[in-house]
Amino acid sequence: VHSTEFLKLILPYPLGASVNPRLLEENSSYRALAMNEFTSITAENHMKMALIHPEAMRFDFVKGDEIVAFAKKNKSRVHGHTLVWHNQTAPWMKDFQGDQQAWENLLKNHIQTIMNHYQGQIAGWDVVNEAFLDDGSLRPSIWADHIPDYLAKSFTWAHEADSKAILFYNDYGQDGKPKKMEAILNMVQDFKKRQIPIHGLGLQMHISIQSKNEEIKQVIEQSTATGLHIHFSEVDVAVNPKNNPDFVNDVMSLQAQSNKFHLLFSAFAAIPTKQQYGITFWNVGDKDSWLRGYFKRPKEYPLLFDESYQRKSVYGELYQRLKKK
Ligand code: G3I
Numbered sequence: 055v056h057s058t059e060f061l062k063l064i065l066p067y068p069l070g071a072s073v074n075p076r077l078l079e080e081n082s083s084y085r086a087l088a089m090n091e092f093t094s095i096t097a098e099n100h101m102k103m104a105l106i107h108p109e110a111m112r113f114d115f116v117k118g119d120e121i122v123a124f125a126k127k128n129k130s131r132v133h134g135h136t137l138v139w140h141n142q143t144a145p146w147m148k149d150f151q152g153d154q155q156a157w158e159n160l161l162k163n164h165i166q167t168i169m170n171h172y173q174g175q176i177a178g179w180d181v182v183n184e185a186f187l188d189d190g191s192l193r194p195s196i197w198a199d200h201i202p203d204y205l206a207k208s209f210t211w212a213h214e215a216d217s218k219a220i221l222f223y224n225d226y227g228q229d230g231k232p233k234k235m236e237a238i239l240n241m242v243q244d245f246k247k248r249q250i251p252i253h254g255l256g257l258q259m260h261i262s263i264q265s266k267n268e269e270i271k272q273v274i275e276q277s278t279a280t281g282l283h284i285h286f287s288e289v290d291v292a293v294n295p296k297n298n299p300d301f302v303n304d305v306m307s308l309q310a311q312s313n314k315f316h317l318l319f320s321a322f323a324a325i326p327t328k329q330q331y332g333i334t335f336w337n338v339g340d341k342d343s344w345l346r347g348y349f350k351r352p353k354e355y356p357l358l359f360d361e362s363y364q365r366k367s368v369y370g371e372l373y374q375r376l377k378k379k
Contacts, residue, residue: 055374061091067327067332069091070334070335071091071096073097075117075121084363086363087338092130094130095128095132097118097135101118106118107168109144113167133179134169134219135287137164138161150196154200169212177219178221178222178254179221182209182223189233222256223252224285230265235276254331255277256288257277257287259318260288260289260290261314262291262292263292265314278326278329283331284325286332288336289334291314311355315358315368319376335357338357338359339361
């Protein structure tokens with residue numbers, strides 16, 4: 055595709071990426087892509103508990119504010135990630151001693167201070183992230199350990215702080231994990247019954263070329279049937295999920311990846327418009343993909359932009375296939 059043909063321009067919903075403020079500052083190609091290709095921004099790490107609330111009495115909004123300012127300048131939407139998670143909690147939280155009331159005060163204060171700070175600037179929040187295990191049970195965490203019904207309480211506190219924010223439950227790997235999916239749907243039903251505010255489901259969509267189309271489609275259909283907003287919140291399509299050191303990104307894997315991207319975007323298009331919150335990629339280019347860093351998988355090419363932040367062939371294919379519609 056021509057360099058002036060932007061995927062974002064042919065989509066009726068926001069197209070996003072998670073970003074790292076250091077790269078936004080240091081790397082002009084990265085910054086240009088974040089500005090030109092996307093209409094929504096998520097902080098990859100800097101709104102998470104450990105980073106935004108490093109000490110009991112201190113919040114650190116510096117990097118989060120930078121991201122919000124960048125988005126504002128660029129007229130992008132900001133998606134908030136994430137208020138409550140078992141992972142990347144601050145060390146002081148793990149050491150916290152107190153009774154149930156003290157834990158509830160801690161979490162409520164965490165959620166509401168952040169949401170108050172970003173009031174009116176963040177469209178939607180991942181209120182709770184990854185709370186269920188594959189078998190559908192509640193994932194053990196400091197929150198689950200100390201606060202009964204912490205999911206419902208978190209959503210209630212979030213809604214109290216910002217009644218306009220779209221409140222999401224966000225999770226990964228529902229495809230092929232019917233128990234996990236069932237737990238999420240049961241939570242939604244239970245919340246509706248109890249009038250606990252929940253407005254959206256984040257489907258992370260960290261998938262691979264080996265993911266099963268039918269399982270992905272089923273998860274999307276089941277999620278859509280709740281009537282909530284749907285966000286594909288952390289999309290990447292791994293081509294080398296087994297971390298083969300001799301992996302070559304050949305025509306076959308490129309084709310398979312292209313098909314998976316197309317599957318995600320066409321399934322999203324089938325969601326009723328009013329439920330379409332958007333599609334967000336996790337990272338901008340292959341080089342900064344968490345799959346390379348986190349899993350030490352150097353031969354992984356899961357995104358639409360390459361090491362030098364150039365559009366890959368898969369970008370052009372996706373554009374052409376979506377434009378035809
Ligand atoms: O910043 C420190 C650095 O000072 C230190 O030297 C280095 C040593 O390990 O760690 C650096 O922190 C790392 C941080 O990313 C920033 O790069 C952490 O170790 C590392 O664990 C952290 O990984 C993040 C991961 O969440 C944590 O679970 C990834 O960047 C981030 O992409 C990933 O994002 C998650 C979503 O939030 C939720 N869904 C899954 C997704 C992928 O795991």
